[in-house]
Amino acid sequence: MxxxxxxxxxxLFSKFPTVGxxxxxxxxxxxxxxxxxxxxxxxxSISNLKKTVKTCSFCFNHFESSAxxxxxxxxxxxxxxxxxxxxxxxxxxxxxxxxxDLISIEKIKKYKGLYFILGGTISTFKKADIKKLRIxxxxxxxxxxxxxxxxxxxxxxxxxxxxxxxxLERLLKxxxxxITRLGQGLPVGGExxxxxxxxxxxxxxxxx
Amino acid sequence: MxxxxxxxxxxLFSKFPTVGxxxxxxxxxxxxxxxxxxxxxxxxSISNLKKTVKTCSFCFNHFESSAxxxxxxxxxxxxxxxxxxxxxxxxxxxxxxxxxDLISIEKIKKYKGLYFILGGTISTFKKADIKKLRIxxxxxxxxxxxxxxxxxxxxxxxxxxxxxxxxLERLLKxxxxxITRLGQGLPVGGExxxxxxxxxxxxxxxxx
Amino acid sequence: MxxxxxxxxxxLFSKFPTVGxxxxxxxxxxxxxxxxxxxxxxxxSISNLKKTVKTCSFCFNHFESSAxxxxxxxxxxxxxxxxxxxxxxxxxxxxxxxxxDLISIEKIKKYKGLYFILGGTISTFKKADIKKLRIxxxxxxxxxxxxxxxxxxxxxxxxxxxxxxxxLERLLKxxxxxITRLGQGLPVGGExxxxxxxxxxxxxxxxx
Amino acid sequence: MxxxxxxxxxxLFSKFPTVGxxxxxxxxxxxxxxxxxxxxxxxxSISNLKKTVKTCSFCFNHFESSAxxxxxxxxxxxxxxxxxxxxxxxxxxxxxxxxxDLISIEKIKKYKGLYFILGGTISTFKKADIKKLRIxxxxxxxxxxxxxxxxxxxxxxxxxxxxxxxxLERLLKxxxxxITRLGQGLPVGGExxxxxxxxxxxxxxxxx
Numbered sequence: 001m002x003x004x005x006x007x008x009x010x011x012l013f014s015k016f017p018t019v020g021x022x023x024x025x026x027x028x029x030x031x032x033x034x035x036x037x038x039x040x041x042x043x044x045s046i047s048n049l050k051k052t053v054k055t056c057s058f059c060f061n062h063f064e065s066s067a068x069x070x071x072x073x074x075x076x077x078x079x080x081x082x083x084x085x086x087x088x089x090x091x092x093x094x095x096x097x098x099x100x101d102l103i104s105i106e107k108i109k110k111y112k113g114l115y116f117i118l119g120g121t122i123s124t125f126k127k128a129d130i131k132k133l134r135i136x137x138x139x140x141x142x143x144x145x146x147x148x149x150x151x152x153x154x155x156x157x158x159x160x161x162x163x164x165x166x167x168l169e170r171l172l173k174x175x176x177x178x179i180t181r182l183g184q185g186l187p188v189g190g191e192x193x194x195x196x197x198x199x200x201x202x203x204x205x206x207x208x
Numbered sequence: 209m210x211x212x213x214x215x216x217x218x219x220l221f222s223k224f225p226t227v228g229x230x231x232x233x234x235x236x237x238x239x240x241x242x243x244x245x246x247x248x249x250x251x252x253s254i255s256n257l258k259k260t261v262k263t264c265s266f267c268f269n270h271f272e273s274s275a276x277x278x279x280x281x282x283x284x285x286x287x288x289x290x291x292x293x294x295x296x297x298x299x300x301x302x303x304x305x306x307x308x309d310l311i312s313i314e315k316i317k318k319y320k321g322l323y324f325i326l327g328g329t330i331s332t333f334k335k336a337d338i339k340k341l342r343i344x345x346x347x348x349x350x351x352x353x354x355x356x357x358x359x360x361x362x363x364x365x366x367x368x369x370x371x372x373x374x375x376l377e378r379l380l381k382x383x384x385x386x387i388t389r390l391g392q393g394l395p396v397g398g399e400x401x402x403x404x405x406x407x408x409x410x411x412x413x414x415x416x
Numbered sequence: 417m418x419x420x421x422x423x424x425x426x427x428l429f430s431k432f433p434t435v436g437x438x439x440x441x442x443x444x445x446x447x448x449x450x451x452x453x454x455x456x457x458x459x460x461s462i463s464n465l466k467k468t469v470k471t472c473s474f475c476f477n478h479f480e481s482s483a484x485x486x487x488x489x490x491x492x493x494x495x496x497x498x499x500x501x502x503x504x505x506x507x508x509x510x511x512x513x514x515x516x517d518l519i520s521i522e523k524i525k526k527y528k529g530l531y532f533i534l535g536g537t538i539s540t541f542k543k544a545d546i547k548k549l550r551i552x553x554x555x556x557x558x559x560x561x562x563x564x565x566x567x568x569x570x571x572x573x574x575x576x577x578x579x580x581x582x583x584l585e586r587l588l589k590x591x592x593x594x595i596t597r598l599g600q601g602l603p604v605g606g607e608x609x610x611x612x613x614x615x616x617x618x619x620x621x622x623x624x
Numbered sequence: 625m626x627x628x629x630x631x632x633x634x635x636l637f638s639k640f641p642t643v644g645x646x647x648x649x650x651x652x653x654x655x656x657x658x659x660x661x662x663x664x665x666x667x668x669s670i671s672n673l674k675k676t677v678k679t680c681s682f683c684f685n686h687f688e689s690s691a692x693x694x695x696x697x698x699x700x701x702x703x704x705x706x707x708x709x710x711x712x713x714x715x716x717x718x719x720x721x722x723x724x725d726l727i728s729i730e731k732i733k734k735y736k737g738l739y740f741i742l743g744g745t746i747s748t749f750k751k752a753d754i755k756k757l758r759i760x761x762x763x764x765x766x767x768x769x770x771x772x773x774x775x776x777x778x779x780x781x782x783x784x785x786x787x788x789x790x791x792l793e794r795l796l797k798x799x800x801x802x803i804t805r806l807g808q809g810l811p812v813g814g815e816x817x818x819x820x821x822x823x824x825x826x827x828x829x830x831x832x
Contacts, residue, residue: 517817
């Protein structure tokens with residue numbers, strides 16, 4: 001229905017997470033209303049993303065290369081600010097699914113340890129599924145950092161999150177570290193009447 | 209708009225929890241379609257409610273008087289089956305807001321102690337508010353049952369529930385019992401990305 | 417889980433339209449909190465429903481028998497106030513699914529004709545389905561009232577409503593009356609972007 | 625919380641219609657996962673949008689310049705394919721709010737006339753509001769095309785849409801064309817019980 005160029009961009013936007021064709025076309029008409037300067041600003045910003053954002057080789061968090069790094073500065077290991085921070089507690093490793101989870105935990109300002117971004121979750125234990133996770137990198141990290149004492153599996157309480165927890169518990173057992181899961185219970189605003197049995201059971205068990 | 213008798217019943221049904229005029233009129237037309245026998249059955253059932261259901265004098269749970277009790281049998285203290293059950297753990301007292309919460313906890317089959325139904329929650333500490341709770345009855349119960357060692361405040365994680373928890377903690381301090389709250393954390397199905405800071409903080413703290 | 421009497425009433429309330437077990441139990445606990453007088457008021461109101469509400473023999477609307485009628489007054493044909501109203505336009509007959517639809521149309525104060533409550537809708541043309549509608553009564557009415565010139569099929573625009581319209585159009589064809597359907601189009605608040613093709617097509621066709 | 629480059633792009637995406645910070649950050653992490661080729665494809669597509677998409681000088685629809693037009697071909701009036709189509713009915717002019725509404729109407733394949741995209745709607749009749757609409761262009765179009773006989777105001781049935789309809793009816797009166805509005809009524813799937821009075825009134829009036 002739309003001219004070819006417009007349809008092409010609608011198709012590309014439709015691949016964005018949570019975006020369907022209707023929203024994608026809204027994006028395109030929004031861009032058509034922007035001035036050339038505003039469109040340039042967007043193009044530059046997307047372009048810069050690929051040029052200046054690197055992935056931390058320790059935790060796989062994203063970070064921005066400083067000018068010195070771009071110019072081949074001393075630190076070539078590509079470490080993000082958290083992994084470079086010597087005041088962080090190296091005995092704690094918090095495994096999360098994705099970067100937004102790292103942000104969520106950093107926000108509460110209670111966790112002082114280090115992180116590892118798994119890159120996904122699994123719903124089965126098939127090879128195809130497990131490939132989605134950074135398993136090798138995780139095992140290497142644990143081998144290369146004997147100071148780690150506790151591994152916190154901070155994954156969602158969803159079916160996939162919990163399947164991933166089970167898989168990781170099994171995988172990491174040989175390393176003899178203390179392995180913990182996030183506490184389950186009533187969330188803020190939660191009501192007993194609507195809590196499922198497992199949540200309520202955990203809430204009762206975890207009382208203090 | 210409706211004939212007087214119909215409108216009267218619509219008005220009465222509209223006072224039922226969660227029922228508005230539209231649903232109330234659906235109820236009335238539903239009743240008009242029932243046979244006389246079915247309506248009689250409903251009338252009898254409502255009538256019986258008032259005649260045979262008593263309130264437990266210990267926990268304020270509802271229970272059904274057995275024939276012997278109705279006929280002035282031995283047990284005149286009006287105790288529900290839970291409070292009469294000698295195998296229950298008398299050292300644990302679980303305070304809940306309403307009967308459906310008692311049912312929710314009983315369902316998980318993990319709690320072996322006794323209960324006390326508070327009858328409501330408060331949002332302020334004003335006298336008018338506090339009158340809604342069975343405070344006197346609660347204090348009497350604790351005085352008359354020295355075997356109580358732990359009081360679990362199993363109230364909702366809502367603002368009112370938590371305000372009520374604060375009030376009860378202050379009120380019950382002099383009694384020198386161990387006072388606990390339900391554990392907070394990620395509920396089943398919960399995701400880190402959408403968890404508020406307090407829930408996530410509790411989940412992290414309560415890890416095991 | 418609940419005492420027998422309570423559970424019995426929860427089961428009866430669960431049969432009410434839109435009511436599930438959770439809401440039904442809320443109703444029961446609401447009733448347990450009412451005074452004996454308030455419960456009596458409800459019982460009387462439900463009781464009266466069956467005693468004083470009659471069904472109009474012309475349109476099958478519900479109406480309240482006046483004292484004179486109860487005492488065997490002159491009007492024994494059981495006619496509601498609309499069917500008794502000589503100022504109504506006898507040439508118009510509006511067929512609706514249920515009483516609340518009659519109320520909806522009366523509210524807009526634009527329709528001056530008479531009504532007929534079909535009692536349901538069908539989704540197939542099988543005998544079992546058609547039995548749900550007052551077909552015989554409808555055909556008798558049309559035969560006995562030759563002054564009817566237009567029959568308005570005021571049924572919902574749902575699949576069942578429209579299937580019922582198709583069935584009635586076929587059924588009533590032999591009577592040689594003008595048969596009309598409600599106009600379809602954009603509802604108040606409707607947006608072109610979200611309107612389906614049929615609605616938009618009707619809206620365009622029905623422009624004025 | 626995020627590195628500067630990431631935060632900048634999150635802020636730009638947050639200005640997209642229906643996009644908030646959470647969704648914007650999902651977009652950024654989605655882009656970070658794409659290959660350089662895929663990002664290039666997106667950048668090119670956005671870039672092309674501005675270069676090849678023109679606005680029709682008759683109806684303000686968007687269309688793609690063909691190669692000949694880009695090279696300064698004969699047709700320099702910038703007309704979209706609909707306005708260039710001689711088989712369209714020039715006596716009909718359909719005024720719509722935005723391009724997606726044109727697409728909605730074209731989809732039903734019933735309308736054979738021409739269009740005019742107003743560019744917005746108003747909620748008041750203040751100058752600041754009216755400036756949002758292409759009023760001058762609309763009036764010029766009507767003056768320059770005397771073959772127009774009917775102007776269809778195909779705007780949403782929302783408050784703003786209808787305010788705009790009122791404004792346009794007043795504005796266009798002097799031109800002595802037939803001015804029509806889209807038919808209102810029950811939408812597909814609509815139920816009498818939930819239809820507001822105005823919709824039901826239109827549905828009754830517009831019966832056929």
